[in-house]
Structure formats: structure tokens, C-alpha cells
Amino acid sequence: MKLLKLNLSGVRGIVGQTITPELVIDFASAFGTMLPAGTVLVGRDSRKSGLMVQEAAVAALLSTGHEVRNLGICPTPVIQFLVRQHRAVGAISITAGHNPAEWNALNFINSQGTYLNEFQGSELLDIYHLGRFAHQKLKKSPAVINELNPEEVYFSWLSHKLRTEEIARARFKVVVDPCNGAGAGLVNKFFQALGCELVAVNNEPSGYFPHDPEPRPRNAGEVASLVRATGASLGFLLNSDASRVSLVTETGETLSEEYTLPVVAGYYLQQQPGPVITSLSTSRMIEAVAEKYGVPVIRTRVGQSALIQVMLQEDGALAGEGSGGVALRNFQPAFDGFAVMGLVLEAMAVQQKKLSELVKAIPRYHIVKDKIVCPPHRLHSLVAETRKLYPRAEVNSLDGLHVTLKEAWVHIRASSTEPLIRVIAESPSAARAQLEVDKVVAFLNRLLG
């Protein structure tokens, strides 16, 4: 089966099967057709297919008459920041984030530097499906400007946003694994500016992924043993476009990616109180943190696009989800792995606490995640079927099925990036969370035969 997933803000698939030059050109032509005249930024993560996709996307944008600023290998949060800096009319980030190396994706970014909202996303799809693109006659060629070191202006902005001197004074030793993704190499500049001693692994933007580029405990073994071996203050894992982070404590404990949001919020809400935006699938740990600061938690659909839109509408202080992606209103409306790493260090420096101590302040829940491969055309109908499992419970169907039970919750939803049904349950008891997930998985497997 060929996999191609369209979601609100982009198109994702396996290179050579569905991500082909022509598909990329069609989507980028649709994007160029939708945008007003002006400059469009294009950047990519380090995947080996990145240049193929980039050349196709740039050809399409030139064809629709747009000047292109080519950022090369560049983390998505840096691209999002530079959209506003350059007053660009939009950007394309070529990255499949946490997906394995054979995947790639186009992520479309608007002139505010955020992922397309649902209206822009559906307009893009309408133009794509209609297939009538505004190819120009090109009596003059629009320029392609190759930006060298596009991250410098971003890092200089970020170091002003952070309490750099206090972080530097703490003399942290940091282990980081950028998974040879877009953040590789750049972490040296970043942590040097923060006065940290750096131990980096998988730090070449080669596109060779030593493990899936997904920041989570399963992939954190190397970082954990380095933290212990070097006596580091903490460890970080990044996904392939440096938008998501997971943490490893100074004792070498590999924290679930669910911890990133509450750890950051526990410090950031002190400085910047306001509503917290998160998804239905994210751990209840954040409720405890929000309660401490007397701010509401607003739950919405899964995904950066939806979270950021609600954050902007509701004047949220921060938005984030259990994947390790967090956006901070005072920084930029984007999941930003560098800002998150900086704030974790700032929280430790300012409060003079170890990471394990910050984590201890957060009530412990057990979250269990599972997934079931499912034919794309049955995804949503099967999710709807699971409603039968909970005849009397309180449910929310904003995004799949979210069920609040006594001492537990379950979220069953169709992935927007892969042909999967995700099942997530959380409870103060690990056994209970597992039980809830197993129940749903068994039910779905029966339906799938």
C-alpha cells in the first residue's frame, strides 16, 4: 500500500512511493498559487531525500513567480522565526519530523510563521485538487537567494529572550542527541552561547538516523548512559527538525516526552501566567501545574496547527502536547526545541534545582500509548465504533474519541500523519492505564479481523 497523508498543514509520505517530484511540485504550485507575490522561504531537515524535494518545491515556487530564500538544512522553528524577520509571504519546511528516514513531508507555513490554519489548509487543498496553478511566464527570473548560516539571527534573538547570564553562571554540562537531524551542529553554537559544556552525539546533519528521530525514552539509551558517564546536569533528545524535545535527568532517568510540557510550564507560567493550550491526548500532569498558578487548561485537537491557532485566539501563555513539542507565546508561535531546551536550563538555573527535583514537583501519572495499523479508509469509522465500549462515560469527540473515566482517561484517534489508530490511556496506576489500552486494542483487532 502506498502511504500518503494530507493534513491541515502539509503532506507526508514515503519518498519514491508517494513523495515524488511531481507531487511535490503540484503541492508547492498550489501553495504558490495561494500566496500573494513576494518571498518564500524554503528549508529542510537533513534527510537524504531533502534536496530532491527542495529542488522540486523551489521549481514550483519560481514558476508561480516567487522569489525564494533557500535556507538549506534548517530547523523548522528557525524557518518559522525567519518568515517574520524577512517579511516573507510564507515558507515550506521539508521535514517528516519524528517519522523514519524513508519518509518526508512538506509543511506549509504562513506569513505569521505558523503552520497553515484550517481555512488556509483547506484553500490549499482546493487549489491542489482543482489543479489550476498560477504558473507565470517568467519574462524575468525570480531570484533564488542561498542563505548561509540563517540560524545566526535566530540564535541571537533567542539568547536575548533567555536569561543567558544566569544559565551560564550555573555551568551546566549538557548531553544532547540531535539524531543527525537539522539541529545537528547547530547545538554547538546554541549551548556555547549559554555557557554550557556540551557532550553531543549523532551531531552531523547527515540524514543517517541511528534511531527513529522521535524524542522518547525508547530512543534515549545512549543519552542516558552518557549523562551518567559524564556526570552531566541533564540530557536532551531532538526530533529531525528540532521542534520537539524529550528530557533525561541527571540520574540518567529517561523521561517520557509527556514531561517536557509540564516541566517548562512549571517555570514559564510564573513569568507569564495565562491559559495553557494542550491536546486531548496529553497527560493530565499539566492540569496540576496549571492549578498551582490558577490558570485554565484548554484542550483541543492534536497537532501543532490546531494548538497554535487556539493559543493565538485564547491568548494562551503556552501551547504544547505530549509529543515533546511546546510553543511559548513570548517567544514565537511555533514548537521550538531550542527555546524549550533554553527554558529548561533557565528553570534549573533560576530556581537552583536539579531536573529530577523539577520533575518531582509534578504528580506522577502513568501514560500508555499504543497504535494499530489500519487501512486509511477505515480509520475514522473504526474510531467511531469504539464509542460502544463506553456506553455511560463522559466523552469528547473533538478529535476521535476521548473518554474520561474514574481515575483514568482514554483517547482513541486516527493519526493525521500515518494510517494508524492511536490509543492512549493515562491513570495514576500503570496497570490501570495498560488495562484501558489493551481493552481498546483487543476490540479494534477484533473489528479488523
Place this chain on the structure above:
Amino acid sequence: MKKRLPLKVSVSGVRGIIGESLTPQIAARFASAFGTYLGPGQVLIGQDTRPSGTMLKKAVLSGLLATGCQPVEVGVLPIPTILFLTHEKQARGAVVVTASHNPPEWNGLKFIGPEGLYLRRSQVEEFLDIFHQGEFTFVAAERIKSPLQEKNAGELHLEKILSRLKVRAIRSRGFRVVADCANGAGATLLPQLLRELGCETLLINTDLSGQFAHQSEPVPENLGELCRRVKEFRADLGLAQDADADRLALVDEKGRALGEDLTLALAVAHVLGKKRGPVAVNLSASMAIDDLAARYRVPVIRTRIGEINVVEAMLDEGAVIGGEGNGGVIWPEIHPCRDSLTAAGLVLEMLAESQKPLSVLAAEFNKYHLLKDKMDCPAELAFRAVVELRRRYQSEKISTLDGLKISWPDSWVHLRPSNTEPIIRLLAESRSAVRSRRLIERFKKEIKSIIRKLV
């Protein structure tokens, strides 16, 4: 009725109008088909100076990368240089983003196969089958390569040309040359070649920004400025390239445009004077070639129209020189392709060795008058008209290799339905311009009356 979009797919590649018919999608599809056809390996990619070149090049790069090829970007270079380099670097093939002499709103892709030769008709068919079937062999992500860039790759071509010319003899003459590069890719190398040959040069239309100062076919009506400059500069000759730099036309020291077919005649005369061997030209080339071959007692092979047909015949028959009457000189010592740089070198060597001015050398060949014309005719009728003419003239000396060519002792006419437009092309040559004109008019009339009977 909906306007027909001008996208032309032919043996020489694909051409279309940017923003209308030739989109990045189509370019990527052709490149994907070409990469599938060639298989993974080095593929050169070059371009002419048109403003849409970068856009198309990027679309082509993505198609080549997706099919596992290793693209090598060589930038703006003459077509003959890219053909030469494809062979020299033992690349699988090359793609050139160019629309030759079409107006600036056009662009296109030319496909070059192994050994730096244009695809033969059978190869084009295989390649187009892949394109039309649309099943491309995209490789897995980890097998995708990164493009390489080669700067100054053209130097190799110049070195080869200079190694085959009597450079010292040419240099000693200190020729004064005006060169019109037609704002095409020739401007990247012709000035350097002339410098190496010790010429004092005046260069016009060498700007590569993609704006054409005049239509790029090197026919006399486009060479007004060059003729004027030759006189002002008191030059020994003027050189006019087309935008791809495969064709060359000459202006003599009196500022007269000599007509494209003269370039081939001079090159053939010069090369046969040094080395005897077969000559290959297409059906439409001047009788002057036959006279020269007779003088040196060597055979002339006449081929169908189209550069690759001449090249194939040259390779098969071991021809020492050949080409087309449109200023396309093929000297296999350098590379079997039409090459304005090579042609310029040969003409300068001939001037140096003969010690005669160009007007005198040309006078020998001006006894023939070759005229070209065309008439509107729907494609289907054009073929039937040619068939009828073939029947009527079967007792004459005829060739049906490509349309119909009828030859008399000192004249001929060649009638050829176009592959790409609903027209019939007519060429006639004789010893007087009036007679050539009369021949053309006579056959136009005859075709019209045949068509009237057919409909």
C-alpha cells in the same frame, strides 16, 4: 474550440511556452522518465540563458535525483560543449534546458544519451514510452544523491579544439574578428577561444541575462548589426552564433552576410584539403558539397533532416567532415556534433593558411542560390500531396528519404511536410536566384492544385 497548447515533443526533446504548456510538473516528469531510462549514473545538466532556465533546471534536478541519478550541474554552456563533456566524463547522459532559437517565452529540454550523442530515433521511442506509461523507477530515500557543481567545465572543450588546430599559424595572422553571440551560451566560450587564437575581437550581444537583442537564428536578416560592426572595426570577418552555439554564420570583410550554408561548404573544403574521406550532409545541403567531394574524389552521404541522422551516417561511414546547411558544422576530430566553436576554428585556420580574404574564399561557392520557403497545409494533406508528387515525378532522379527531393543536373527541389507544424517546407537550389524562386513557385502551385483535388 479551446486553444491548443503549444507543447512540442519531438526527437530533439520537448519545447513549450513557460507559464502555459511547459510547467515544472512536465519537466519533472520528463526528467523522471529520462532518469528511469538511463538508470542511476552521472547525468550532466546545463542550460541556456533564458530567464525560466533555473526554474526548469530545478524541476529536472528533482526528477533525476528521485530516480537515483547523480546530476552534475555545468551551468550555462554551449550545447556542443555539453555533448562533448558527456562523452569526455563518460556520463550516462545529459539534459539541457534550452529552446534553441525559439522566441524568449519558450523553453525546452534536450536529452543527450551516452557518448554525448543525441538520442537516436529508436532510443527516443523507448524513452517516450517510459514517459507516456508514467511508471518511473524512483529509488528509496537512502539511495538519493546530492547534485555536484562543475565550474569552468567548458575549458576542456576549448583545450580539445585548440589541440586540433594550427594555433601558431592562426595566431601569427592577428585576425580582427567581430563576434555576435546572440546573447546565447556561446558567449561563455567563443571570446576565450578567439583570444587563444590571437584575434583582436569586438564582441556584441554577449550579455547572458536572458534578453535577446535579436532573433537568434544566424540568418542574414538578423545580422544587420554584425555586418555594420565588421565594417566599422575593419574586421577580417564576423562570426554569428545561434543561442545554443551549435550553428555558425559568417560575415565577410566587406560586411556582407554570407548565408548559413556557406559555413559548411568552407569547412568541408578546408578539411578535405587536409584529409580525404567520406562527407555526410542532409538532403537540404548545397550542391557545393557535391562539387567539393567530386574534386577530392570522395563520396557524399545524404541523410534525412536532423542532426542525429547526419551524425549516425558520419559514424557509420567514417566521414571526416559533415553537417547541415544551416551553419551546423560537424568535425568528428573534436566530437560528432554541430559545433560553432569548432566551425569558427576551422574557418580561421583556413583563412590563415590560404592567405586569402574571406570574400575571395566565399566567391568560389556563390554560384549556387539556395532558397527556403514554406506553405500552409494540413498535415494529412501534406503527406498525400507529397505521395502524389512522387508518382508524377518518378521518372526523374528522386529521393524519398525525407519528403521528396527531385534533382536535375544543376538544380534540385526538396519538399518536406513538417513534423511539428501544419506546413510544407520547400527548398530549391540552382545557379540563379530567379530560377530557384521559379522552382519554388512552380511546386507551390502544383501542391495547391493537388490539394484542391484531394479535398
